[in-house]
Amino acid sequence: MATALGFSAILMWSLLALLTARSGAVPPLQLNAMCFGLGTLVGLAALKLRGVPLSVFRQPPAVWALGVIGLFGYHALYFAALRSAPAAEASLIAYLWPLLIVLGSAMLPGEKLRWFHLVGALLGLSGAGLIIAGKGDGLSFEGGHGVGYALAGLCALTWSSYSLLSRRFRNVPSDVVTGFCAATALLSLPAHWMFETTVWPADGGQWLAVVLLGLLPVGAAFYVWDYGVKRGDIQLLGAASYAAPLLSTLVLILFGEAQATWALALAACLITLGAVLAALPMFSRLRDGRLTNSA
Template sequence: MHKLPTLVGFSAIIMWSSLAVLTAASGTMPPFQLSAICFAIGSVIGVSAMLRQPSRFRALRQPAKVWALGLFGLFGYHFLYFTALRNAPAVEAGLIAYVWPLLIVVGSALLPGERLGWHRVAGALLGLSGTALILLQGADGGFGGGSLIGYGAAVLAALTWSSYSLLSRRFGSTPTDVITGFCMISAVASLLFHLLMETTVWPDNTGQWFAVIGLGLGPVGLAFYAWDYGVKNGNIQFLGVASYAAPLLSTLILIGFGYGEATLTIAVAAMLITGGAFLAAKDLLKRKKRK
């Protein structure tokens, strides 16, 4: 009964796994400019679908707190993520940013009716160890030349997306069409900040243009709609566990496309972060096996 929505939600995880490589391939466009273009493309996806049934535009009538949450999550996370990958090595910054699934698991244990078991604490410590390995490696030669800004932005990105995901539980009845509005206000905010703070830089070649468009169509566009539909209508336990594969998939894709080296440190960090997330989600895995 929930197979199709679950598959739709899982497609978002696959798309997010390409976020780092597409960002790295998009050239040197500054973060706010890149966000503005990507969110504008994401808005077009939603508007195109809603035009087929104009009554769906009523979904955009939401309280201010819903709009504030959407702006915080979509705009805040992606500005920080793009900043991280512009100022630190792609593999390391991407791995740190993808600690968000682990933070969601640990954070959800602090919600009413939940408890913080030993496995969640152990999982958090493993994930923290993996992140520390990356930061220590950067300290040997990567914290200079602006990498500290990149690593810091990656940490804040993980905190932002995990907070947004946890807070979204309060608005479970909000229709998926509201994601269109989130993309719109994020595009406008990004454009304003770009005009005030950045110098416009356009892609140098066709490959960079394809990467920018790919970001807007996939991980910074369609993925939001797919994830929202999946977690509201599919098997959220499966999707929660499956999202922990995102940092490993993202790292493998980056290395495969030549944006990083398959060092022992990166391999160990990826295993610690992903393994820690699976350990923290032990309860979800057990529930799934019982069914």
Template sequence: MTRRTATLIGFTAVLLWSLLAVLTVATAPVPPFQLTAMTFAVGTGVGLFWGLVTGTLGLLRLISWRVYAAGTAGLFGYHALYFSALRLAPPAEAGLIAYLWPLLIVLFSGLLPGEVLRRGHVIGAMLGFAGAALIILGGRGEPGTGAFLGYGLALMCALFWSGYSVLSRRSGTVPTVSVTVFCAATAVLSAGVHLLTEQTVWPSFTGWLAVLALGLGPVGLAFFVWDIGVKRGDIQLLGTASYAAPVLSTLVLVGVGLSPPTWALGGATVLIVGGAALAAQASAGKEVSWPKGG
């Protein structure tokens, strides 16, 4: 598989994540950790099917428990911290801090062997963050209690997912089927948190369809194709391109009538497309590398 193909496969995760918001809305009023447990259970089924189709299911018993622990920490840690942050802090601001993860992926990737961090990568990621800010702050909500703790949890959320993605690159020999166990463990842990902190609410028929769609796509297949992208593709370009997710998500909400079109959406689109173009140009080697020592 070529680096370009792996990058394109990884970007399909961003496309799938753009459906996360509209599908999550359709699952209301299911509480967040119950929803996480249900969708990751479906995602585990996706992984089992993936392993059968690729003939790699038997490799699961050969993978180190340390890999499973790190992967579970990435998936479960990200979602637990994200939900907790949005409960404590204003959701728009907390969401924006959490969405530092693409920028952190770009910056952390410069520490990886064989990777070159260029100005275009950094500037492109910053433009993408500015675009995400326009979208997320445009949906500013009412301030909550414990805001500073919520902001801290949101920052940890960004660190967890960027760390998970960069560490996946370092463990490039670990087969993608390992994500199956990450999903299963996340489902079990989320179910435990749900039973301790939430009241069970079952979805409607439409809600069940949305749960199934979430588990098959944004909370299932997306993690497997993302694994391929960050391990074999251009991780810096993927990090920058990930800022397309909030724009695409908003466009989907506009398309189904759940959100109005705004100038902020147009401005965010320009910033994110421009940032991705800069990163792509840098990845193509059409720009000098970031100088050592500054």
């Protein structure tokens, strides 16, 4: 059950690029505040239904710092990237985070950086480079969408760092994610007032996109993912996360936000194959575990 909930987070995250693109011209920090406000309501409703006391939020400062920086930083960068570059290209670069997690995990104590980690990294970087070159401007970041691509790269680095450092707090209950969402929404508001001009969704379709963002990929997904990786099969969930770039791009194409070009398809395949190759130890451990259980 826990693993299945974790899988549902991956499916919800595949909608993030589409819903962001459909949310209109709402500035990134304002969108952050709106979506995480809704995400907080999701968590508070779950706490109320399950009778969890508010004392669950009494956690060490390091837990709060990691959660708030991870959620606030990642989504502020993500929304800004999709406002500054085409949705398909920006989302694919942002989805380099599974590859970065694998590379970072390989350098933890007791692990080694092997050839398949390096080859996987090169494939992922090649895919990101192909996305940029596919516009016909080569790999130059002068003007155009260079800022958006750079923001997407920082986005991937932020989420991978957050995920790796979260391993230190495996015993922290998933209910604390509610507090992370609330803090992120509150931080986004003054930042929005300082740096942006308020722009509300222009029609019902854009409002629906914002609500769905807050309820699903920027809401429920964080809770079920946290629960899944702590109580389910984390190896399966880690490997499955590498499907996110392809799922996200497929959704964008199906809804007319991106064109099904050969360059885009090849880039998606390179990033996904690179991440899977870098994750070979996960698949080996999973296979060995199954063989042991069957014996």
